[in-house]
Amino acid sequence: MTLAYEPGDSVAHRLDPRTKLAVQVGFAVAAFAHTTPRGLVVATGIAAVVLAAASTSPVDSLLEVRYALPFLVAGPAVAALTLGPPWVALSEASGPALASYRVLLVLVxxxxxxxTTPVRDSRAAIQRTIPGRTGRLLGVGVALVFRFLPVLLADLRGARTAMRARLGTERPLVERMRIVAAAGVGRAFGRADRLGLALRARCFAWNPTLPALHLSRLDGPALLVAGGLLAWAAV
Known part of the structure; x- marks a missing residue:
């Protein structure tokens, strides 16, 4: 699976991208403001509603962010280790575990x-929300990341598959990591060069004609949810 836009007719697909950005920002602020188990339980319920509105399975979302999971697990695991008896203190891992779970909810x-949002719509939402060259720069950056990241992940999967086909699984773990990382970095630089050439060949526009954005009746309740999340974070 790749983290990219998928056409559909869910509630989230029909929302204005600016509304979805507002909900996402509100959720992130609320999740970082309420770090207690009770607050994270409420945040989990909100995240489940968001996924349902986007017709996205929680399992699929976890698969999309699986590359971040080892780092989220490593924090609590390291915090639980001590230099003396009892060697493992689970009480020390509770705080980092809640923080990791909070980050996981935001990623999901x-x-x-x-x-649920086309790349061009995301760029339009950012450039029309943040005025001037700053908005254009952020819009271009977000568009390139959304288009480039799935390609890079596919390259890494391709390198790993090729290594396995050549009995690379019999090599030590460190060597396998080095081979996949080197192949991924090499392909990333090659794709970056081709991307720059393609942008110049297509006369890349700093301020192109972007799609029109319109708020609908569905955006009203969603904006209320975003406002409610920000108010909850301020309480």
């Missing part, structure tokens, strides 16, 4: 946005 909600 972000997958719902990416899978």
């Amino acid at each position: 909600v972000s997958t719902a946005y990416v899978r």
